[in-house]
Amino acid sequence: MRATRKTRALLFGLSLAFAAGCSDDGGAKPKDAGVDAASGPPDAACFENPQTHAEIINACTNAQKVYKKPTLPLLNQDGTLPQLPP
Numbered sequence: 001m002r003a004t005r006k007t008r009a010l011l012f013g014l015s016l017a018f019a020a021g022c023s024d025d026g027g028a029k030p031k032d033a034g035v036d037a038a039s040g041p042p043d044a045a046c047f048e049n050p051q052t053h054a055e056i057i058n059a060c061t062n063a064q065k066v067y068k069k070p071t072l073p074l075l076n077q078d079g080t081l082p083q084l085p086p
Contacts, residue, residue, distance in 0.1 A: 046060035074082060 047055040
């Protein structure tokens with residue numbers, strides 16, 4: 001059975017996609033960005049110009065902080081839940 005032109009083009013495109021996914025970095029881990037020891041680590045309380053998902057969820061806002069201290073009456077003194085009924 002002979003491959004059609006579309007099938008050959010598809011297989012060629014897939015092989016290029018797989019080849020592009022392979023890297024030649026030898027498994028090297030990325031290095032951390034340098035931090036100036038004199039000024040200390042960057043303030044990670046919030047991000048002024050968020051670019052990544054982690055930065056977006058930790059972006060600076062003017063929202064009011066809400067501290068939740070729920071009342072859980074079923075908890076025992078040691079923080080465990082009571083036994084389930086039979």
